[in-house]
Amino acid sequence: MVQKQEYLSKNQKIVLDDVEKANQPLKAYSILYNVQKKGLKAPLQVYRALDKLVEIGKIHKIESRNAFVACKNSNCVVSNATAFSICESCEKVTEINNSKLSKYLSNFEDNSGMKYSKYNLEFFGLCKKCKNK
Amino acid sequence: MVQKQEYLSKNQKIVLDDVEKANQPLKAYSILYNVQKKGLKAPLQVYRALDKLVEIGKIHKIESRNAFVACKNSNCVVSNATAFSICESCEKVTEINNSKLSKYLSNFEDNSGMKYSKYNLEFFGLCKKCKNK
DNA sequence: AATAATATTGTTATAATATAACAATGCGTT
DNA sequence: AACGCATTGTTATATTATAACAATATTATT
Ligand SMILES: [Zn+2]
Ligand SMILES: [Zn+2]
Ligand SMILES: [Zn+2]
Ligand SMILES: [Zn+2]
Numbered sequence: 001m002v003q004k005q006e007y008l009s010k011n012q013k014i015v016l017d018d019v020e021k022a023n024q025p026l027k028a029y030s031i032l033y034n035v036q037k038k039g040l041k042a043p044l045q046v047y048r049a050l051d052k053l054v055e056i057g058k059i060h061k062i063e064s065r066n067a068f069v070a071c072k073n074s075n076c077v078v079s080n081a082t083a084f085s086i087c088e089s090c091e092k093v094t095e096i097n098n099s100k101l102s103k104y105l106s107n108f109e110d111n112s113g114m115k116y117s118k119y120n121l122e123f124f125g126l127c128k129k130c131k132n133k
Numbered sequence: 134m135v136q137k138q139e140y141l142s143k144n145q146k147i148v149l150d151d152v153e154k155a156n157q158p159l160k161a162y163s164i165l166y167n168v169q170k171k172g173l174k175a176p177l178q179v180y181r182a183l184d185k186l187v188e189i190g191k192i193h194k195i196e197s198r199n200a201f202v203a204c205k206n207s208n209c210v211v212s213n214a215t216a217f218s219i220c221e222s223c224e225k226v227t228e229i230n231n232s233k234l235s236k237y238l239s240n241f242e243d244n245s246g247m248k249y250s251k252y253n254l255e256f257f258g259l260c261k262k263c264k265n266k
Numbered sequence: 267a268a269t270a271a272t273a274t275t276g277t278t279a280t281a282a283t284a285t286a287a288c289a290a291t292g293c294g295t296t
Numbered sequence: 297a298a299c300g301c302a303t304t305g306t307t308a309t310a311t312t313a314t315a316a317c318a319a320t321a322t323t324a325t326t
Contacts, residue, residue, distance in 0.1 A: 009303060028283070042306065047284065052303095063196035064253065066283065066312095085247050098243055105254075110231055113261035114218050120197065121238075121254045128246035142274060142321095161312070175277065180313065185274095199283095199312065 008053075014038050015049035016058055016070070025067030025093050054079060062086070062093055064122050073097045081106055083121040089130035096123070141186075147171050148182035149191055149203070158200030158226050187212060195219070195226055197255050206230045214239055216254040222263035229256070 008016060018034045019026055026034075032046045040046060050068055053059040057079040059068050064086065071079065072095045083096040083105075105119050141149060151167045152159055159167075165179045173179060183201055186192040190212040192201050197219065204212065205228045216229040216238075238252050 011304075043284070044286095044306085045304075048303080063255075085243075085245060085249065087247070088251075094245060094247075096243060096245075101241065104237060108234065108256070110218075110229060112218060112227060112229075113264075114220070114227075114256070114258050115264060116218065116256045116258040118221075118257040119254060120257075121252060122196075123241070123247070123249045124251040124253075125247050125249040131246075131248060144275075176313070177277085177315095178275075181274080 008058075009049075011040060011045055011049045012052055014040060015046060016053055019053075019059055019068055020070040023070070025062050025065055025069040025091075027067050031068070060084075060095070062122070063120060064124075065091070065093070067093075069093055069095070071095065080118040082119070083123070085123045085125070085127075087127035087130055088124050089126055089133075092127050096121075141191075142182075144173060144178055145182045145185055147173060148179060149186055152186075152192055152201055153203040156203070158195050158198055158202040158224075160200050164201070193217075193228070195255070196253060197257075198224070198226070200226075202226055202228070204228065213251040215252070216256070218256045218258070218260075220260035220263055221257050222259055222266075225260050229254075 014035050015031060018031050028043065028046055028050060031050075032040065032043055035046065040049075050059060050061075054061055054068070057071055059070055060079050060082050061068055062084060069084075081102050083098070083101060085094045085096055086092075101121075105121065108116065108119075147168050148164060151164055161176065161179055161183060164183075165173065165176055168179065173182075183192060183194075187194055187201070190204055192203055193212050193215050194201055195217060202217075214235050216231070216234060218227045218229055219225075234254075238254065241249065241252075
């Protein structure tokens with residue numbers, strides 16, 4: 001039996017490293033630009049690494065921005081319960097780590113008969129700085 | 134003073150009509166295909182109509198799918214508080230209309246200092262049908 | 267009615283985001 | 297060594313979305 005991958009491959013490390021350094025969401029083609037000096041020349045090399053990193057929860061995709069950000073929340077072993085705040089003025093994005101919220105959403109049920117295994121929540125508004133302008 | 138638009142333009146009506154008939158999310162280029170017989174020939178004509186319809190809450194964008202669905206929730210006068218359930222098997226999407234959930238999220242506050250004016254939540258899982266396969 | 271401001275439309279081209287398809291290599295297991 | 301599978305490299309292409317410019321339509325103000 002082949003066991004589940006427990007380490008990162010070369011390209012995955014390179015991409016994760018770049019995204020972690022940024023501490024803000026990066027677009028795939030910005031990442032591509034950044035890592036070209038390390039040998040990743042094609043979009044697919046970046047997208048494949050991103051896919052895997054998202055799958056294992058090291059990176060999250062900010063869907064409304066088509067951008068990728070490193071997980072800052074040690075609870076997200078797998079990215080099946082994510083919440084973000086997004087400033088609509090400066091585009092600052094923060095991962096929300098609020099156990100009440102995650103408990104509430106993870107336990108959410110309605111009468112649709114659906115079994116929810118995953119959610120993604122994006123809050124929008126103005127951050128502290130932008131509010132006071 | 135120019136007052137806020139209170140009716141739909143020709144192209145907006147055409148696009149809304151198509152999306153409402155579908156009762157499932159449509160991609161922008163599917164919409165374009167559908168409405169070509171009505172004279173909309175270019176992507177921009179569709180995207181512009183979609184932008185406006187999303188802005189006024191007649192249509193919502195399913196961000197994780199890059200698709201657009203008509204609002205089924207009369208409460209969404211403006212689309213500043215949206216929640217959807219998405220089946221990862223058959224891709225069925227349903228707008229969640231749950232007042233407890235929307236109250237909880239609309240009142241959500243954390244210590245970030247951010248004032249949230251809007252949110253979008255997407256739940257993923259298996260729908261009733263797909264669960265029983 | 268004339269003017270101004272705003273919204274909408276039409277059109278061509280192009281940007282930005284993401285995947286298909288195929289061949290080769292690397293690595294752990296049997 | 298042989299197998300299975302993940303990863304890599306590469307080229308081409310698909311999909312999603314916007315820029316830029318010109319024209320027309322609608323509404324508000326004078
Ligand atoms: Zn996380
Ligand atoms: Zn801000
Ligand atoms: Zn709605
Ligand atoms: Zn289903």
